[in-house]
Amino acid sequence: MNVASTTTLPRTQRAWTYTSRGLPREILSLNSAYAVPPPPSGTNVLVRVTHVGLNPGCYMTLQSIPPLIRRIVSGGKKTEYVPEGEFSGVVVLVGPGVARASSISEFRPNARVFGSLPVPSLLGGDGTLTEYISVPASQIALVPPTMRMEEAAGLSGAGLTAWAMLNEVPGLNPLQDITPKTRILINGGSGGVGTMLIQLAKDMGAYVVATCSERSKTLVESLGADEVIDYRRNDPLPSYLASNYSSSPSSQSHSQSQLQFDLILDTIGSQPLFLSSPSYLSPDGLYINVGNFDHGVFGTVSNALWNTYVGWYLPRFLGGVPRRYIMISTTPNGEKASLLARMIEEGRLKVVVDEVVEFERVLEAYDRMIAKNALGKIIIKVQDE
């Protein structure tokens, strides 16, 4: 039996929607008569969304992806789109295939779940800033009993990005390459991804140095960072690092805190930090960037291509940088989200929530995110559990 047939759904719902390209304040409006998705088919589930974790990547793509692309991806039918991709909520209905597939049969009505939408939904404008979503069961995981729903909404996007930066990088074998001797610099330790990276890197036993501003120091230390660098006081950061972290492990006179890094994990997307990295990143080290669209998609992609494929081969005097550079992107899924949920249950990981903002105040939340003011994740409360 399709569980859908036993539950009555409203026909319409509240949703933040847009029809054109631009900043959230310019294009988003609250639609109180947006259509509720039909009962789920196959292995999809219908979730009543309680919370949404905002992701900076989303507002950046609101500016950069033309609605025509979204229309094509959504099959040519949609003209009104919903932003964002992360959520927590309660399962309302499950498609007929869910109970049959043992790996996802745990997702029954009333189960508390969290996750991220698949890329085609994001591109097609089928986002999560709404009351009900239809999502493949393969994209979700159960919320641990002790975890609050607002925390769960912030886990999968930033958490799985951080996870990928440490566990899914070609040429980096976490079990072998990350030991208590491994020195990691995390640029941007106080944001959504940075707060996850610090905890995951410490859980793997590494020595962690993180950058943040003065106001975030206590938070970043409480997450386990061994050293904290105030990037504002020590501006420009590349010169500061070159003066203080340039000793190679083979040199005779050095203290542990002066050694070069083995890994630089950049959540800010700083091109100057990479260009000067031979001074403070060991010759066989890795520079891993999570991507940043502040300078536009073109600027980000061209920097990444140059750093990865051209700079490596050029001599220094022609602008080459002899350090391996990898730009990472993730495709979250439920199995990996379950791994993080287990770490939460075991007390090895927590979600740092900057603020929980009411659904009606989404535009203020975006303002705060765009100003890069959030410590951890900004969460939108859509409705009560």
Ligand SMILES: NC(=O)c1ccc[n+]([C@@H]2O[C@H](COP(=O)([O-])OP(=O)(O)OC[C@H]3O[C@@H](n4cnc5c(N)ncnc54)[C@H](OP(=O)(O)O)[C@@H]3O)[C@@H](O)[C@H]2O)c1
């Ligand atoms: N969040 C996600 O779920 C997610 C998922 C995939 C990819 N990404 C990508 O990852 C990147 C980072 O995202 P995020 O969510 O971590 O960002 P975020 O939470 O918006 O980061 C904001 C924090 O960055 C710090 N900051 C600003 N400028 C800095 C600088 N120059 N150096 C060091 N810290 C600085 C600020 O703290 P201080 O006051 O301490 O400076 C602020 O707390 C973005 O490009 C995003 O698109 C994010």
